[in-house]
Amino acid sequence: MRRREFIGILAGATLPLAARAQPSGAGMRHLGVLTVTAAGDPATETRTAVLVEALAALDWKEAGNLRIDWRHGSGERKLIAEFAGELVALAPDVLLAAGTPCVDELRRRTSTIPIVFAVVTDPVDQGFVVSLAHPGGNITGFTDYDGPMAGKWLEMLTQITPPAARVAALYNPATAPFAHLMLRAMHDAAPSLAVTVREAPVHDRAGIAAIIAALAAEKNAALLVLPDFFTIANRASILAAAAQANLPAVYWNRAFVADGGLMSYGTDNDDLFRRAAAYVDRILRGDRPSELPVQNPTKFELTINLRAARTLGVTISPSLLATADEVIE
Numbered sequence: 001m002r003r004r005e006f007i008g009i010l011a012g013a014t015l016p017l018a019a020r021a022q023p024s025g026a027g028m029r030h031l032g033v034l035t036v037t038a039a040g041d042p043a044t045e046t047r048t049a050v051l052v053e054a055l056a057a058l059d060w061k062e063a064g065n066l067r068i069d070w071r072h073g074s075g076e077r078k079l080i081a082e083f084a085g086e087l088v089a090l091a092p093d094v095l096l097a098a099g100t101p102c103v104d105e106l107r108r109r110t111s112t113i114p115i116v117f118a119v120v121t122d123p124v125d126q127g128f129v130v131s132l133a134h135p136g137g138n139i140t141g142f143t144d145y146d147g148p149m150a151g152k153w154l155e156m157l158t159q160i161t162p163p164a165a166r167v168a169a170l171y172n173p174a175t176a177p178f179a180h181l182m183l184r185a186m187h188d189a190a191p192s193l194a195v196t197v198r199e200a201p202v203h204d205r206a207g208i209a210a211i212i213a214a215l216a217a218e219k220n221a222a223l224l225v226l227p228d229f230f231t232i233a234n235r236a237s238i239l240a241a242a243a244q245a246n247l248p249a250v251y252w253n254r255a256f257v258a259d260g261g262l263m264s265y266g267t268d269n270d271d272l273f274r275r276a277a278a279y280v281d282r283i284l285r286g287d288r289p290s291e292l293p294v295q296n297p298t299k300f301e302l303t304i305n306l307r308a309a310r311t312l313g314v315t316i317s318p319s320l321l322a323t324a325d326e327v328i329e
Contacts, residue, residue, distance in 0.1 A: 114288070126177065
């Protein structure tokens with residue numbers, strides 16, 4: 001059993017009785033869920049299961065006293081926009097948005113239906129909320145980025161043998177407007193790690209292979225994939241190109257490593273969905289989003305794929321392995 005799963009079980013076991021009490025007189029309530037990932041994506045299936053389980057623990061049972069309408073955008077902004085319109089037209093009691101573009105498309109269509117978000121970076125600068133402590137509108141939720149994460153990604157690439165000396169940060173400027181925060185943090189951390197960092201913007205799926213192949217021609221180069229709904233939706237192409245180039249890489253989400261990537265460090269997204277379920281519960285019971293502060297991540301997970309390390313011909317330092325939450329043999 002993974003450490004994070006054990007912690008999650010303990011957290012569920014210690015829910016206060018008030019939180020588990022059956023909603024009285026609530027009748028059938030309605031939740032709309034919009035995600036950036038595809039319906040058959042393992043990441044989608046995991047998050048769906050976590051959300052349904054967390055809501056059930058709060059006595060909101062799907063097809064019992066809670067109707068849930070699901071829409072999954074498959075990484076396509078046009079489809080996400082279409083599904084956002086569909087969900088708003090259904091007039092649910094609450095909307096749950098998983099990912100920045102989902103929040104953006106939903107808020108364009110409603111200022112009255114409460115929106116709870118998860119896996120969103122920098123909601124203040126993006127204009128989703130007025131402030132973290134006082135969201136001020138119909139939107140609140142849980143962010144997926146903490147400042148020290150960017151430096152941790154770089155440090156991980158220096159804890160392999162041979163260590164990385166040149167790191168390219170891959171992201172799509174059109175879908176990651178917050179990337180400047182991470183890039184600034186990486187440039188600040190780079191000198192102390194004896195690493196140079198450069199941007200590797202990619203604008204469509206077709207450009208992924210060429211950018212990664214060019215990086216592979218550099219000595220002691222490595223790839224750093226930034227949080228971005230484009231990168232998670234196109235992770236198969238990114239992983240294939242990195243493998244073809246025999247390039248070590250660090251990713252922001254465990255899903256990359258589960259699919260064959262080298263290593264990842266990021267927010268425990270299962271935890272974000274459990275916490276988002278608690279906000280859905282509170283809103284269904286009468287709380288307003290403007291009264292629920294936006295919360296930053298508190299749980300993180302480091303995953304290492306030793307199979308991938310052997311294939312790449314790199315060695316992971318014992319100290320990094322010792323801190324891993326999960327090691328894939």
